Amino acid sequence: MDIKLQQVSYAYAQGTPFEKRALFDVDFTIPSGTYQAIIGHTGSGKSTILQHFNALLKPTTGEVHIGNRIVAAGKKARDLKAVRQKVGIVFQFPEHQLFEETVLKDIMFGPLNFGVAVQEAELRARKLVNLVGLPAEVLEKSPFDLSGGQMRRVAIAGVLAMEPEVIVLDEPTAGLDPRGQKEIMDMFYELHKKRGLTTILVTHSMEDAARYADNIIIMHEGKNVLSGAPHEIFRDTETLNSFRLEPPRIVRFQQKVEQLMNKPLSKVCLTEEELAAEIARELREERAEQ
Amino acid sequence: MMEKMIFGRFLPGDSPIHKLDPRSKLIFVFAFIVIVFLANNVVTYAMLLTFTLLIVLVSRIRLYFLINGLKPVLFLMVFTFLIHIFMTKGGAEVFHWKSITIYEDGIRQGIFISTRFLVLVFMTSILTLTTSPISITDGIEVLLNPLKKIKVPVHELALMMSISLRFIPTLMDETDKIMKAQMARGSDLSSGPIGERIKAVVPLLVPLFVSAFKRAEDLATAMEVRGYRGGEGRTRYRQLKWDMSDTFALVLLAVMAIILFYYRG
Ligand SMILES: Nc1ncnc2c1ncn2[C@@H]1O[C@H](COP(=O)(O)OP(=O)(O)O)[C@@H](O)[C@H]1O
Numbered sequence: 003m004d005i006k007l008q009q010v011s012y013a014y015a016q017g018t019p020f021e022k023r024a025l026f027d028v029d030f031t032i033p034s035g036t037y038q039a040i041i042g043h044t045g046s047g048k049s050t051i052l053q054h055f056n057a058l059l060k061p062t063t064g065e066v067h068i069g070n071r072i073v074a075a076g077k078k079a080r081d082l083k084a085v086r087q088k089v090g091i092v093f094q095f096p097e098h099q100l101f102e103e104t105v106l107k108d109i110m111f112g113p114l115n116f117g118v119a120v121q122e123a124e125l126r127a128r129k130l131v132n133l134v135g136l137p138a139e140v141l142e143k144s145p146f147d148l149s150g151g152q153m154r155r156v157a158i159a160g161v162l163a164m165e166p167e168v169i170v171l172d173e174p175t176a177g178l179d180p181r182g183q184k185e186i187m188d189m190f191y192e193l194h195k196k197r198g199l200t201t202i203l204v205t206h207s208m209e210d211a212a213r214y215a216d217n218i219i220i221m222h223e224g225k226n227v228l229s230g231a232p233h234e235i236f237r238d239t240e241t242l243n244s245f246r247l248e249p250p251r252i253v254r255f256q257q258k259v260e261q262l263m264n265k266p267l268s269k270v271c272l273t274e275e276e277l278a279a280e281i282a283r284e285l286r287e288e289r290a291e292q
Numbered sequence: 293m294m295e296k297m298i299f300g301r302f303l304p305g306d307s308p309i310h311k312l313d314p315r316s317k318l319i320f321v322f323a324f325i326v327i328v329f330l331a332n333n334v335v336t337y338a339m340l341l342t343f344t345l346l347i348v349l350v351s352r353i354r355l356y357f358l359i360n361g362l363k364p365v366l367f368l369m370v371f372t373f374l375i376h377i378f379m380t381k382g383g384a385e386v387f388h389w390k391s392i393t394i395y396e397d398g399i400r401q402g403i404f405i406s407t408r409f410l411v412l413v414f415m416t417s418i419l420t421l422t423t424s425p426i427s428i429t430d431g432i433e434v435l436l437n438p439l440k441k442i443k444v445p446v447h448e449l450a451l452m453m454s455i456s457l458r459f460i461p462t463l464m465d466e467t468d469k470i471m472k473a474q475m476a477r478g479s480d481l482s483s484g485p486i487g488e489r490i491k492a493v494v495p496l497l498v499p500l501f502v503s504a505f506k507r508a509e510d511l512a513t514a515m516e517v518r519g520y521r522g523g524e525g526r527t528r529y530r531q532l533k534w535d536m537s538d539t540f541a542l543v544l545l546a547v548m549a550i551i552l553f554y555y556r557g
């Protein structure tokens with residue numbers, strides 16, 4: 003299911019003196035089955051744009067195509083449930099949305115709303131609790147007795163339980179410990195690979211964008227200003243800086259190495275493993291020349 | 293979704309009205325509420341209206357905000373207007389149809405009462421639109437200080453009020469966020485049978501209460517850590533200052549009251 007934005011603009015509190023334009027003619031397509039990262043400075047409109055992906059916000063002008071549904075400015079949109087089932091959003095700090103007596107019930111909330119049978123919903127909950135890395139015992143506990151990190155995982159399971167085709171993640175690991183961050187990001191990546199889940203990751207972490215995404219979209223002051231594969235996007239430090247972004251640590255490290263070696267490496271590396279291999283290859287070549 | 297709420301909002305500015313001391317504004321508005329009831333004929337109501345519009349002009353507040361402030365009481369205004377039109381008898385008959393008769397006095401009373409509503413709402417809106425919530429509570433606290441003698445917990449009440457005012461926008465943001473999160477999980481607050489909609493409120497209210505209690509706890513801790521021990525011996529960071537203009541505003545109102553008194557029928 004492709005998501006296509008055509009000339010989408012959005013203004014908060016439209017028609018009042020507090021009107022605040024947050025998006026200006028945003029235009030891009032997210033092809034089915036890809037892993038997209040959306041990066042940008044705070045206030046660049048990332049959270050606003052992602053609420054258009056399942057019609058929580060309707061554009062002030064322009065159109066959003068979600069699969070074959072069209073959400074357009076000025077038109078009444080009815081029966082959005084089908085869209086919301088297909089596009090799951092994990093909001094920033096999703097643990098704030100927990101409300102049920104038990105973790106099990108909370109995970110089942112989404113599926114039940116979309117008309118899934120109780121047994122099936124329970125089955126999903128039991129599988130997912132495992133997938134997000136929690137022991138089965140928590141199912142019977144109150145979500146409010148869990149730690150912050152565990153609550154986050156329950157909330158994520160609650161969205162996955164809807165079995166969406168597209169999953170949208172708004173800074174899903176903000177405020178978690180480094181190990182928890184990696185576990186959760188790896189889990190989403192695996193889901194993306196195994197089930198072909200279209201994944202849209204809004205993140206501050208250039209490292210995550212570099213490591214997982216097929217394609218990166220840069221937002222700046224309410225516009226999508228740049229889009230491309232990670233190694234293209236992160237090659238150009240100056241352009242990134244002009245959008246108040248920095249390349250990932252690993253790319254900055256590579257730049258230092260290149261300064262010391264006094265020559266550029268053959269490609270921009272996005273992971274430690276890749277860079278280590280590249281430097282080793284370079285050094286071997288040098289030795290061979292001598 | 294919640295961002296269209298404007299009631300009770302403060303619009304920073306630098307008009308003479310903005311600069312007045314909150315105490316003089318509070319006294320002014322409360323006195324005005326009493327004075328409004330002096331008006332009882334065309335001349336006095338016209339004066340009240342003119343006086344109010346002059347103050348609107350001086351405050352440089354866009355009419356938009358004042359009209360918006362009217363919305364919550366619009367129903368009440370129309371309702372009392374209609375009651376007066378149909379129920380008040382006296383003066384010449386203006387309109388007659390079957391058992392309905394509308395009299396001149398009815399129309400006049402209807403207009404008077406609506407005007408009264410209008411000036412009251414405008415005046416109180418101007419107070420909240422030109423005075424920050426913090427200044428209002430400071431003003432109330434100082435004005436009510438004499439009540440401490442009869443054991444009214446003035447400081448605590450003012451503190452409660454300023455904390456509530458401070459957290460209203462935060463709570464509205466929070467409501468908006470949680471509402472969206474639950475809508476993304478298929479909960480539907482805006483359509484469907486009423487029973488379903490009431491059930492859909494639970495997933496909204498529980499997280500809201502949880503976060504409100506958590507905030508309250510955090511705030512209490514933060515205050516305690518910084519040595520808060522109630523109002524006893526506490527000095528003020530924002531000093532209230534009574535100027536010539538404050539005295540002038542109150543004198544102006546007194547003059548207005550005297551004129552109204554003179555011209556009322
Ligand atoms: N509910 C809202 N009301 C008014 N303005 C908002 C609201 N939410 C966001 N904005 C504004 O819209 C712009 C984009 O915000 P957002 O999409 O949250 O950015 P990001 O997620 O990239 O930090 C910001 O300038 C922000 O102040």
Ligand SMILES: [Mg+2]
Pocket residue numbers: 048049
């Ligand atoms: Mg954001």
